[in-house]
Amino acid sequence: MSSVRAVDVKEHERFKGVYWIEFEDGSTRLATRNLTPGKRVYGEQLINLGGVEYRVWNPYRSKLGAAIMNKLEAMPISEGSKVLYLGAASGTTVSHVSDIVGLNGLIYGVEFSPRVFREFMQNIIDQGRLNVIPILADARYPEQYISLVKGVDVAYIDVAQPFQAKILADNADVYLVKGGYIILVIKAMSIDVTKEPSETFKREIDTIKERGFDIINMVHLEPYDVAHALVVGKRD
Ligand SMILES: C[S@@+](CC[C@H](N)C(=O)[O-])C[C@H]1O[C@@H](n2cnc3c(N)ncnc32)[C@H](O)[C@@H]1O
Known part of the structure; x- marks a missing residue:
């Protein structure tokens, strides 16, 4: 799990409901908005930004x-x-x-x-x-x-x-x-x-x-x- 701080979130350029989380080291990760806040499914990282919880979407697992x-x-x-x-x-x-x-x-x-x-x-x-x-x-x-x-x-x-x-x-x-x-x-x-x-x-x-x-x-x-x-x- 990353200890680098998430700093921003942007919706995917083509797909509504899919997001890019931006981290302070300049890296980005794919994510979706957690429908069931506080709950993880497969050990993925949960990120809170602007009062919304996102789940990092691991491309090696999906x-x-x-x-x-x-x-x-x-x-x-x-x-x-x-x-x-x-x-x-x-x-x-x-x-x-x-x-x-x-x-x-x-x-x-x-x-x-x-x-x-x-x-x-x-x-x-x-x-x-x-x-x-x-x-x-x-x-x-x-x-x-x-x-x-x-x-x-x-x-x-x-x-x-x-x-x-x-x-x-x-x-x-x-x-x-x-x-x-x-x-x-x-x-x-x-x-x-x-x-x-x-x-x-x-x-x-x-x-x-x-x-x-x-x-x-x-x-x-x-x-x-x-x-x-x-x-x-x-x-x-
Ligand atoms: C590669 S895994 C799916 C991974 C999942 N799609 C994901 O990304 O989280 C394939 C799954 O299909 C199931 N499966 C295989 N043949 C099936 C069938 N004929 N009907 C329903 N499920 C089947 C297997 O039991 C296995 O759990």
């Missing part, structure tokens, strides 16, 4: 954070967004998305490992994050949560499994509103260790295009995550 650090141009999650998040794990990235969408937004966080889900659920309860609905289910079978999830503006996937693009498109077919966005995290090594990352990225992107999405933006996540990319798509 691929969406890494993508923003790597100059992502389009980030369709903002205040009030409804998000279907597949592969919630214990809720690290979900917590920053929860800060961004605020209490007018909602996140359906799907996780299929019962052990990890328990941790996710406990974190959400301990922090009192009222805009997150944890769902224990397998994202490969979107109909498993049809009674819980309503139309969403953004479908996000980070399950680090083969056929992620297909799983995401299958969920989008059921839950994404017309004109909605997808965010696909591609972990090349998890999908096929025998192929070069670029080949895997191309295959996953081709799947997304075949399913009717336009690619809006793609960024690689080095140095925060090796052989990872994050893709934003849209379907009208």
Whole structure:
């Protein structure tokens, strides 16, 4: 944890609800405004400036954070967004998305490992994050949560499994509103260790295009995550 004093905060040039904290040594860090002041999620630094508490967003722990650090141009999650998040794990990235969408937004966080889900659920309860609905289910079978999830503006996937693009498109077919966005995290090594990352990225992107999405933006996540990319798509 840094002992250098935070001196200023500025909203991100493109993304509402995402901030740059400036420190007295001239360094800057990404952050979101803490929806549940006083509560940490993954040991991140809490910063108070002007009577507001921010949580530093660690790009080594969150691929969406890494993508923003790597100059992502389009980030369709903002205040009030409804998000279907597949592969919630214990809720690290979900917590920053929860800060961004605020209490007018909602996140359906799907996780299929019962052990990890328990941790996710406990974190959400301990922090009192009222805009997150944890769902224990397998994202490969979107109909498993049809009674819980309503139309969403953004479908996000980070399950680090083969056929992620297909799983995401299958969920989008059921839950994404017309004109909605997808965010696909591609972990090349998890999908096929025998192929070069670029080949895997191309295959996953081709799947997304075949399913009717336009690619809006793609960024690689080095140095925060090796052989990872994050893709934003849209379907009208
Ligand atoms: C790389 S981690 C996600 C990290 C998380 N997105 C973050 O940034 O905080 C992948 C997670 O997806 C979960 N997962 C894998 N396959 C899944 C599936 N078919 N349905 C739901 N969750 C799945 C794993 O149990 C694991 O917790």
